[in-house]
Amino acid sequence: MISSRVGASIAVVLAIAALAFALVAFMSTIRDDSQPTGRLVQSRLTKEYTGQPVLFPLDEFFVGRDNDGRIRAFYLYPPGYFGHVRGCKIVWDNAAVIDTEKGTFGPGLFVEPCSGARFNRDGELIYAPADRGLDYFATQAGVEGVIVDTRKLYCGDNYVPIPTNTPASATATVWAATAAVERLTATPAPPTPTYEGTPPPRTCDRVSPDSLP
Numbered sequence: 001m002i003s004s005r006v007g008a009s010i011a012v013v014l015a016i017a018a019l020a021f022a023l024v025a026f027m028s029t030i031r032d033d034s035q036p037t038g039r040l041v042q043s044r045l046t047k048e049y050t051g052q053p054v055l056f057p058l059d060e061f062f063v064g065r066d067n068d069g070r071i072r073a074f075y076l077y078p079p080g081y082f083g084h085v086r087g088c089k090i091v092w093d094n095a096a097v098i099d100t101e102k103g104t105f106g107p108g109l110f111v112e113p114c115s116g117a118r119f120n121r122d123g124e125l126i127y128a129p130a131d132r133g134l135d136y137f138a139t140q141a142g143v144e145g146v147i148v149d150t151r152k153l154y155c156g157d158n159y160v161p162i163p164t165n166t167p168a169s170a171t172a173t174v175w176a177a178t179a180a181v182e183r184l185t186a187t188p189a190p191p192t193p194t195y196e197g198t199p200p201p202r203t204c205d206r207v208s209p210d211s212l213p
Helices: 002-028 081-086 170-185
Strands: 040-042 054-056 061-065 071-075 091-093 098-100 103-105 109-111 125-127 136-140 147-154
Touching: 061 136, 061 147, 071 147, 098 125
Parallel strands: none
Antiparallel strands: 040 147, 054 061, 061 071, 071 136, 091 109, 098 103, 136 147
């Protein structure tokens, strides 16, 4: 009688242990789909680098020199309606040239395939539709090259077109319609504070294909 009770107790303990091991194994297979908070990325691009922008697909940015020779890290996803809804990514076209109201830019431009927007090496929007220049990450000097801090994303500069009194073209009409859609679908922004001197950069939300509707 006693031996049967001991055997039953041992069986219960073994069953509980097996259940615990199974639960631990199951929990280890669950993937964490939370959005990454970013990290410090060692680019290994030194001050001597003068080549074309380099793509870092894992951390979603291009890094290269702007027109003033500074190392810049531009976010892979473009700002505005097209990039957020269609999940488009910026590409670098080494041979791209474009004539705009502000002059001729290129060769070498960042291109957004969905809308056709163009950005120069400074990340400046030179051909719409888009609502601002390329968003970017801060960079800092490192022992083995420039380090990119992807923990915080900064908004690109707003587009400032050259005023004109000429009738609006068909392309301009399309841009205006796109801007209207953006205003209707965008979350209202808080009032812009007033600063003396140069205002600090604004932070922007990161975009992920997993979060798109």
